[in-house]
Amino acid sequence: MRKLVALPVLSADALSSVAYGPEAMLAVLVLGGAAGLRYALPVAATIAFLMLAVGVSYRQTIRAYPHGGGSYVVAGDNLGRLPGLVAAAGLMTDYILTVAVSIAAGVEAITSAIPSLTPDIVPIGVGVIALLLAGNLRGIRQAGVLFAAPTYAFIAAVLALVCVGLYDAGGRGFHPTPTPALTATEGLGVLLVLRSFASGSTAMTGIEAISNAVPAFTPVTWRNARTTLTWMVGLLIAMFAGIIALIRLDGIVPSGTETVLSQLAHRSFGNGVLYVLTQAATAAILLLAANTAYNDFPRVLFLLARDHHAPRLFLRLGDRLAFSNGILLLSAAATLIFVAFGGRTAPLIPLFAVGVFLAFTLSQAGMVVHWWRLRDRHWRKSLFFNATGCLLSAVVFITAGVTKFTEGAWVAVLAVGLFLFVALRIRHHYEQVAEAVALHPHAVEVPGRTLAPQAGGQPAEPGPPRGAGPAAEGEEENRTAEDEEAPEEIRHLAVVPVAALDLPGMRALAYAASLQQPVLAVHVSPTEEEAERFRGYWRLWGDHLPLEVMLSPYRAIVAPLVNYLEALHRQRPDVTLTVILPELVVRHWWHRVLHNQLAGRLRRALRNLPKVVVTTVPFHVRPRSVRPGPHMPRGPHRA
Known part of the structure; x- marks a missing residue:
């Protein structure tokens, strides 16, 4: 893929997460009332710093692993087989939930503009998964051309929304609009702030996708991948910070009937064509953000199968040079999760954060070990960024796992444990077979x-058949x-x-x-x-x-x-x-x-x-x- 195609294909997940990440953060802070909302800017600034640290870290990962170095490869090479499998479990959980969460959020964007479709969210979501399956079975290049337009349309819509909103705020001297009267339902404390940090950090999901897919770029692959990653992180931070600033200036709070992004679009564009275009672009990129998982999930399965931790059928490429078996498995798993949770975003977020930041934490820890062993030029600076990313990712992972365990995070923890058991049993079987058939x-x-x-x-x-003459032999020829x-x-x-x-x-x-x-x-x-x-x-x-x-x-x-x-x-x-x-x-x-x-x-x-x-x-x-x-x-x- 060229950079202009790779950016929308591999960045759709990360960029589209700004449509629900800030809202997930506010949904926790609002439980503390107006006092809780005062922590929105510090928490958002911490998340933006985490985005920068992790983005810089993955640039270094691409430099250290020019043939593709996702969390599984990095953790496995530097921390050992078991941590590598744990990272792979987190990644695969992340990718399955990426499909489910992105589609659920996309359907919510549609129902915010067309409330009459609310009863049909599950059939709509399942239909979108079927379309993604068909598109990705056609191959990465074809899917990239198909999915480029919605991603660029969403980037343009959000940047226009931010610019118009800041211009309007400048007209009133950037004085914040008071928020509606809020009643605190929980006490404001460190735990509430950490929960909001964990929920808001879902805005950086998919940031590792480019480092996983380095071989999919046109030559020079690693250089093009690093350039694309830099653009993605820059756009992600700018869009996230802009939306948070507008939320603060316009006094927006989460609503049960309309998304935060829809409220901002109403404030900036009214009910006209620009609002419709913004909602359409948001819905399109959220529905298609799952394509990032369709690119990376089969690749992780390929690496696992190569290392004898997954069935060998995931090594095969289909007729369109796509890992068809991995694509089919992802579609089936995501459909099951989406239907089981009724197509709703809120209960899926706790599951989402656990897998994402488990993989992030192990990947960053692996890079710390890598730089400590290598000690080449600027290794201290690289180690510092990776160590910072590891620490922050670990805080998010532990916070999400502990505070949201009973809300559904236990499902992700159980999925990781089940995956480890199955992967180790598969390798044990292959080792037994290898011993049995070896010369x-x-x-x-x-x-x-x-x-x-x-x-x-x-x-x-x-020789000629018995009893056959020359004629019979000629007939046989x-x-x-x-x-x-x-x-x-x-x-x-x-x-x-x-x-x-x-x-x-x-x-x-x-x-x-x-x-x-x-x-x-x-x-x-x-x-x-x-x-x-x-x-x-x-x-x-x-x-x-x-x-x-x-x-x-x-x-x-x-x-x-x-x-x-x-x-x-x-x-x-x-x-x-x-x-x-x-x-x-x-x-x-x-x-x-x-x-x-x-x-x-x-x-x-x-x-x-x-x-x-x-x-x-x-x-x-x-x-x-x-x-x-x-x-x-x-x-x-x-x-």
């Missing part, structure tokens, strides 16, 4: 009698349809896709070679380095069978295999291709989702191609201590 000395033997394909990848020519009637009429080529040199792969190769037909091994690799590494393993094993290596930079497996098999079929339509796949058989049904179901997908893709047979060689995963003897048939070649 070990004197356990792998390959058959001695194998028939290799001739040069060019064509199968060796078998022209046979391309599936009309073989005798076993000796079928010409074979066994193709064995091998992902890794492990026991399941060896067993599939041995089974194919034992059929006494030509065998060709095929390996699909995501990078040239990985391909060369696999060739080295193959030569070390003994290079017993011919090997074809294909590159698939987007980690697709089925499409390259299908294209390759179609090319083989066009080259020799008289040959029956038998695709022999190793298949892991796990003990529990819920483990199946952790492994790619390649056989079924490949069988469906090849269904329309004649003379192709797909078969599987099962390999039952058991602890090595109870595994029976070697699985490979004996022969003269020992690996």
Whole structure:
């Protein structure tokens, strides 16, 4: 993405949060009456300083991690695996709630202008999630072009609102308008102020999105990402400070029927076209701010899957080069949360703050450790900013978790704990499987009698069928349809896709070679380095069978295999291709989702191609201590 597209795509969440962050802060302070509202400016100034500190910190994160360094990567690298997983749990909770909260706030902006739609907030929100799902399955670039206009329209509307409001206030000498009479329902104290700080700090959600998505920028990626982050933080602070100043000058207080931003727009623009445009832009960016989560949630899942903490299906890119499985999971989870809370913003805010600032705190702590270890030029200044951001984020996290625990924060805490349990169990399963399928000395033997394909990848020519004359042989050469009637009429080529040199792969190769037909091994690799590494393993094993290596930079497996098999079929339509796949058989049904179901997908893709047979060689995963003897048939070649 170019910077002009990346800014609206990755900043929509952070910038749109000024529509509900200041209101969430005031909603707590107003409980203390007029005395509580006097703390609005100091609390807002602290939040603005936190925005600046965290923004500067993430600029340094981009510098330290030019290939993408979100909270999961930073915390994992510098604090260890468990803190990294906790940060990932906070991030994923944040992204799911970003979708739910942004859409809930957007629907509130609509109902503030059109109160008759209030009973339909849940169907409207679910419909918007469906539209976001469809748009993001089209790919990041297409979604960025679609979502750019509302973000820029909202920026222009808020800046115009602030300018007009300050101009009007200047006409009366910047004297604040008295607030309506308020009755204090809670005692004013430190706890109330901290609660308002925690609620108002939701105005900085999404500030880490750019550091997560550095690889999505056009080159030079890290430089463009830092420039975009600087613009985002500058706009965020300016818009937040401007709205807080107008709230103070105009004497606005939260209302149960109209949002604070709508009240400000009424004061500055009246009920005319500018008010309608402001509300429309606010609703649009709030409804589309969830797109930030659609960009980053699948990327975090990809990193978790790469580290064996999530199912491998989240490694795959879809046809539009988007992480389709992660997008689908995010949509389902956000829809469930949105419907469960009735599409209302207020009860979702406590859940929101916990996940956001848990990830912030661990990320900042990780950067403190990073600078302490590195100690390069200006490391003390960098460490100071990160330490300040860590301290403030920790205060917000603890305050939100403690003061709002019974209001719904317990849901976020429970979600983080459940995620940790599942992620650790998934990694434990993958480690068990890796141990069970790993090669070990004197356990792998390959058959001695194998028939290799001739040069060019064509199968060796078998002898003529018994009892067949020259005429029959010529007729067989022209046979391309599936009309073989005798076993000796079928010409074979066994193709064995091998992902890794492990026991399941060896067993599939041995089974194919034992059929006494030509065998060709095929390996699909995501990078040239990985391909060369696999060739080295193959030569070390003994290079017993011919090997074809294909590159698939987007980690697709089925499409390259299908294209390759179609090319083989066009080259020799008289040959029956038998695709022999190793298949892991796990003990529990819920483990199946952790492994790619390649056989079924490949069988469906090849269904329309004649003379192709797909078969599987099962390999039952058991602890090595109870595994029976070697699985490979004996022969003269020992690996």
